[in-house]
Amino acid sequence: MRASRLVQLLLLLQAGGGATASELARELEVSVRTVYRDVEALSAAGIPVYCEPGRGGGVRLIDGYRTRLTGLTTDEADAVLLAGLPGAAADLGLGTVLATAQLKMLAALPPDLRDRATRIAERVHVDMPGWFHRPENTPALAMIADAVWHDRRLTIGYRRGDRTVERTLDPLGLVMKAGTWYVVARLGPDIRSYRASRIAFVESTGETFTRPVEFDLVRHWREAADEFARSMLKVRARCRIDTAHTNLLRLMNDPAAVREALASMGEPDAHGWADITIPSESYEVLTHALLPLGAHVEVIDPPEMRARMTATIESMFARYRR
Incomplete structure (x- = not known):
């Protein structure tokens, strides 16, 4: 641990041109006294480091000195x-x-x-999770990552509702989606995704596995995500839309639904209106998704969806008419 800290101290001095003992202590998360001891150790090892007293002083390397410890592990x-x-x-x-x-x-x-x-x-700072998103607890993730690096088979306990099921997996990759970690793993002949925060425990089997030569993590995730998105789109409504306002479809939360809807749109008539089929996970969700379009869209079919829109709009009108 100390050897690693000495290297880090040396690189800090080289990169920054010098710093006060207090600044180095904060960066290394040690005491000022420890910094001075480390400086003495570097000096004893032949590193041309010195302490400059007074205002504007600090710990410095002799000008022109550069360490060769720049190779990456x-x-x-x-x-x-x-x-x-x-x-x-x-x-x-x-x-x-x-x-x-x-x-x-x-x-x-x-x-x-x-x-x-x-x-x-x-x-520049990258903050992946969305607003109001509390980071998930993933204590097993570091061990899973190590297994991914070294092709080690794992046994995990995976929470499904109020029960935990045990699975023996070949972990193939890790994916972070909107701040949430997923483990992509082979279970028998299938490749599945597991939410890391639902993994209750991880144990090594002591075995290694042979990674599938043809497996591409990015392609697999993209295809699996597209398939999942399509599987969620269980209902569809035939509508008429003012093509001058199709950009309002972007307000829908599901990009896959927007892509399918735009692909289905027909040629506009003389008034700029066109037929379009809009998918969603339910008619209730679709009702709220279409409300931002206001008078620029009309549901034609099915009758159930048209009735939902009518009832919602009438209820809103009655409330605001008071």
């Missing part, structure tokens, strides 16, 4: 891919590794590029 290279997602790196057990990798990268860059990289880090 395998774990650090993995973490660099998540450089814009520190929360994701931390979830996967790579938080400290990511911080060290970023320091190594900054230390290896020439001054002008280092300044640019620092400006980007100061000005």
Whole structure:
């Protein structure tokens, strides 16, 4: 642990040109006294580091000195891919590794590029979860990630409602969707997705598995997500829409529904209105999705959906007429 901290201290000094002991203590999450002890250890190891007293002083390296400790380890290279997602790196057990990798990268860059990289880090932050989204508890995720890296078979307990079922899986990949982690794994001949927060426990079987050569995580997730979205669209309504206002369909929460609706739209008539079939998971959801279109859409069929729209609009009219 101390060796890693000494390397981190050296890279901090090299990347930043020096810092006060208090600043280094905050960055390394240690005491000022520990910083001074580490500086003495670096000096004893032949590193040209010194302390400059007084205002404007601090811990410095002799001008021109550059360490060669800029090569990235395998774990650090993995973490660099998540450089814009520190929360994701931390979830996967790579938080400290990511911080060290970023320091190594900054230390290896020439001054002008280092300044640019620092400006980007100061000005861009990626916050994946939506508003009011509480981060899910995923204590097993780091162990699952390790199994994904090394093709290790796992036994998990997966919560389904009020019961927990046991499954033995070959974990093939991890996906973060809108701040939520999913494990993509092979169960027998099938490839399925498991929400990480519902995994109650994880145990290693001590076995490894052979990863399918043809498996592509990005393609699989895209196809599975599209199929799931289509499976949710259980009802459809035939409508007439003013084509000058089809952009209002974007207010619907389901992009798959919008794509299907626009693909079904016919040619507009002389007044700019066209036939369109709009899908949804239920008529109740579709009713609320169509209300923002106001007078720019008319439900033609089925009668049940037309009746729902009529009842909703009449109820709104009665309320606002009071």
